[in-house]
Amino acid sequence: MKLKAVLLDTRSFEAMKAFYGSLLDLQVVEEGPSRLSFQVGESVLAFQESSHMENEFYHIAFTIPTNKFIEAKQWAIDRGITLITRSQEDEFFFENWNATAFYFYDPDHNLIEFIAHHTLDNAVTEAFGPHSLLRISEIGLPVDDVPEVSKIITETFQLNSWGGAGQKFAPLGDVEGSFIVTDKQRPWFPDDRLPAMFSIRVLFEGTCSACLSLHKGLYELRST
Secondary structure, three states, rough: EEEEEEEEEEEEEEEEEEEHHHHHHEEEEEEEOOOEEEEEOOOEEEEEEEEOOOOOEEEEEEEEEOOOHHHHHEEEEHHHOOOOOOOOOOOEEEEOEEEEEEEEEOOOOOOEEEEEEEOOOOOOOOOHHHHOOOOOEEEEEEOOHHHHHHHHHHHHOOOEEEOOOOOEEEEEOOOEEEEEEEEEEOOOOOOOOOOOOOOEEEEEEEOOOOOEEOOOOOOEEEEE
């Protein structure tokens, strides 16, 4: 599946505008008094200003070309972005996905991931830049009951579990895009913060057209 648009809340509207629009140099698609969206390759990442957010945060991953991981790291570092480390490492290989990733924070302290899936045929020759962010590949969905929510999502949208689904953690979708359904008591990797549940709106390209509201309307998922 492909994540076409993701709408999240932000408590740092101007700072997020500067981070994604100026620092990462992403194209602004829409800009209003309280809403802002950016083009991320095939996807759109949007933020809605919210006065209710405190310490909540999201997990979002972006696909980068399989052969540009080292360049992407240096590109981020050159922009003053501090990479998250674990056991003195700042890059992580996931064997079951055959993917390599690094992580950092945006102004809202969202857990941002750049990931190179080595099973995808997306190598490029040009230097790494904003255009090298190919799409949003993951959005985290913290929940109370992973098996129950996973069953609802997979049945509604005819999706599959892949790459290590379990009782506390279930990626739903495929290598192109996935919902990371995780238990809200299971810490995120690699910074070990407990997930937060807050408003998420997702439009994605799936195998069928359907709409689903979860957790009393906190999560709205719609496929085309």
